[in-house]
Amino acid sequence: MRPPVLKDYNADDQTEPITDDATPPASAALLLAALFWAEAPNITPYCGTAHQFDGLGSTSVETRYLGLVTPVAAVHCRAALSRGWTPGVSATSSYHEAATSDGGMTGNDVVRVNWYQTPAGVVPVGAFSGLHADIALSAETKNDTPSTPIDRLFEVQTLGAPYVEPWMVTKVAGFSVVVSEQLADLETL
Amino acid sequence: MPITTPTKPQIAAEFELLLPQMTTQPLRKALENLNYHWKYFRPALVSFAPTADPGLTRSSEYHIPIAPSADGLRYTFESRFLCSAAAQNVTVAVEYTTAYVAGAGSVWVGICSDVVVSNAVAGALTTFQKVDQTIPATAVALRWSLTAPGAGDRTDHHFVAWPTPAAPLVGLQLSGYAPFDDTLLLSADQAAVHTEWLNRCKFSMVKLLRDRKQNAYSFGQEYRSAPRWLKTNVQYWAPLPPVRIWLPGQSGQVALSVAVIAEVNAGAVADLVRFRQVGMDGAAKTVVIDASGAIEAATLDVQVQGAGLMAYADVEMAIKTTAGNTTRVFAAMAWTAPGS
Numbered sequence: 001m002r003p004p005v006l007k008d009y010n011a012d013d014q015t016e017p018i019t020d021d022a023t024p025p026a027s028a029a030l031l032l033a034a035l036f037w038a039e040a041p042n043i044t045p046y047c048g049t050a051h052q053f054d055g056l057g058s059t060s061v062e063t064r065y066l067g068l069v070t071p072v073a074a075v076h077c078r079a080a081l082s083r084g085w086t087p088g089v090s091a092t093s094s095y096h097e098a099a100t101s102d103g104g105m106t107g108n109d110v111v112r113v114n115w116y117q118t119p120a121g122v123v124p125v126g127a128f129s130g131l132h133a134d135i136a137l138s139a140e141t142k143n144d145t146p147s148t149p150i151d152r153l154f155e156v157q158t159l160g161a162p163y164v165e166p167w168m169v170t171k172v173a174g175f176s177v178v179v180s181e182q183l184a185d186l187e188t189l
Numbered sequence: 190m191p192i193t194t195p196t197k198p199q200i201a202a203e204f205e206l207l208l209p210q211m212t213t214q215p216l217r218k219a220l221e222n223l224n225y226h227w228k229y230f231r232p233a234l235v236s237f238a239p240t241a242d243p244g245l246t247r248s249s250e251y252h253i254p255i256a257p258s259a260d261g262l263r264y265t266f267e268s269r270f271l272c273s274a275a276a277q278n279v280t281v282a283v284e285y286t287t288a289y290v291a292g293a294g295s296v297w298v299g300i301c302s303d304v305v306v307s308n309a310v311a312g313a314l315t316t317f318q319k320v321d322q323t324i325p326a327t328a329v330a331l332r333w334s335l336t337a338p339g340a341g342d343r344t345d346h347h348f349v350a351w352p353t354p355a356a357p358l359v360g361l362q363l364s365g366y367a368p369f370d371d372t373l374l375l376s377a378d379q380a381a382v383h384t385e386w387l388n389r390c391k392f393s394m395v396k397l398l399r400d401r402k403q404n405a406y407s408f409g410q411e412y413r414s415a416p417r418w419l420k421t422n423v424q425y426w427a428p429l430p431p432v433r434i435w436l437p438g439q440s441g442q443v444a445l446s447v448a449v450i451a452e453v454n455a456g457a458v459a460d461l462v463r464f465r466q467v468g469m470d471g472a473a474k475t476v477v478i479d480a481s482g483a484i485e486a487a488t489l490d491v492q493v494q495g496a497g498l499m500a501y502a503d504v505e506m507a508i509k510t511t512a513g514n515t516t517r518v519f520a521a522m523a524w525t526a527p528g529s
Contacts, residue, residue, distance in 0.1 A: 160197025
């Protein structure tokens with residue numbers, strides 16, 4: 001079994017060779033160093049792009065469809081949802097909706113992340129350049145067969161090559177996705 | 190000599206890591222992973238969700254600064270838009286320029302242009318993919334444009350450009366990457382260890398990590414046509430909500446390469462767009478950028494928060510104006526490369 005080991009690219013001097021010996025010994029340490037350098041970049045998830053856009057200006061712009069490049073060995077993702085708001089009571093629903101094609105974009109498969117509420121329980125109006133703003137993170141709850149729309153991990157395909165996964169999200173001023181779970185045994189990739 | 194490119198990462202089995210004997214495997218797997226990496230390392234160059242009016246009955250164009258590969262790679266484009274009427278013709282075009290000029294003076298070179306028939310269901314999403322289009326290494330910006338449908342209206346949702354190169358070629362590439370040619374290890378077991386091969390496992394990977402920059406932040410509005418977000422006579426910083434950039438496998442300080450196209454209607458252009466990191470302890474890193482109408486570049490150093498897969502940095506963009514004047518941003522992009 002080979003679990004994924006995430007490399008810390010900032011902890012390594014990328015300009016130093018693995019060996020500068022013209023006749024290095026056939027040591028396991030050298031081989032493993034070469035092996036991990038050849039494996040790690042292929043399984044490290046890509047940077048999660050922060051998409052900034054107006055999904056709050058009016059009801060007609062609230063739903064956004066995107067196609068996000070999904071890296072190798074991804075299993076589940078989480079999302080960061082940026083929102084802004086102004087004082088006033090929202091006339092629309094008090095939650096974001098988001099989904100992947102792989103997880104399902106209808107009915108109970110849709111992920112719901114709570115919209116902002118004031119301490120008094122007031123649901124404010126969304127605004128792209130409003131007075132207040134924050135970032136909400138979707139849940140790390142794993143449930144691939146929900147019986148109701150809940151806040152949970154997003155499902156993506158686990159493949160040996162990157163691909164574009166269709167996404168949908170509502171009522172945000174910014175949206176980014178992170179691979180939060182990778183394949184447990186890379187030998188099964 | 191033939192080059193083998195595997196279709197998925199070659200993962201050495203656990204038993205191959207226990208006291209390996211330096212035979213053909215697992216070194217060959219490691220080296221073949223270089224070839225896999227060339228073909229399948231595909232972080233998005235552009236992942237762009239425009240801020241535009243919904244229900245457009247006009248053509249739109251978006252100018253997007255880019256940082257393409259030095260190897261002149263092929264890229265695949267996907268455009269997502271929605272037409273209110275069924276089966277409408279929309280021409281989707283992608284062009285590039287090697288010299289972006291403020292105003293309308295840029296010379297655009299066509300990459301592709303297609304008449305796309307929108308979804309047969311009115312109001313349903315249309316996804317159009319154009320595969321394997323070359324973006325030259327000298328390109329500094331793309332122009333993504335969509336025409337008005339014959340009936341009804343159009344809402345623009347997303348544009349992505351991601352590298353889809355062919356199998357690696359022999360020899361040293363412009364990025365500094367060199368592939369693995371598989372015939373070298375077809376000799377008998379217990380062949381001599383090659384310094385070159387061991388180091389190539391690292392250097393070729395590093396070269397591609399640095400060359401194929403990963404889109405960290407994107408924002409954009411229609412070029413010139415009534416941008417939704419602008420400020421007039423606002424002489425203090427007016428920010429947009431912060432957004433989170435995910436930086437898996439990174440720690441400490443990371444450099445973000447920022448490129449902005451912004452302009453004013455009149456007056457001075459200096460220091461009217463600001464990027465800064467937010468949501469962290471200590472002094473936030475900040476860069477201010479001119480709204481000159483040209484592509485203005487800067488480097489924002491961010492301090493990585495979190496760790497591992499969940500490492501991140503929250504950033505915020507803001508603009509301000511000079512007295513009585515208007516500032517508007519047409520595009521703001523940022524890229525990162527692991528270890529930068």
